[in-house]
Amino acid sequence: MAAPPLAVLHAEAAPVLDLLTVPQVMARLQLGRTAVYDLIRTRQLASITLGRARRIPTHALTNLIRTRLEQDAA
Incomplete structure (x- = not known):
């Protein structure tokens, strides 16, 4: 069985960052x-x-929501 190309392994290991x-x-x-x-x-x-565009990573939005939920629960 042949190993997948190195580029494929690298792409799978990198996390997807949605903006x-x-x-x-x-x-x-x-x-x-x-x-x-x-x-x-x-x-x-x-x-x-x-450039002139502002972008918010999806994980930052998730973190904001999680933090607010924890604050409300406390």
Whole structure:
């Protein structure tokens, strides 16, 4: 049995990093644009800038929700 090419192994090992736009985050959280940018400004929601575009990793959105749920449970 032949081993898969090295490129295939490397691609499978790398985690997929999905990036969301601000409007996508607005829709998922059902918040307005200002509220989302306030979360970014206060570093409650991590983001990156690519050129002039702001992108939010899906894991950052998940972390925000998890943190808020834990705070509400405490």
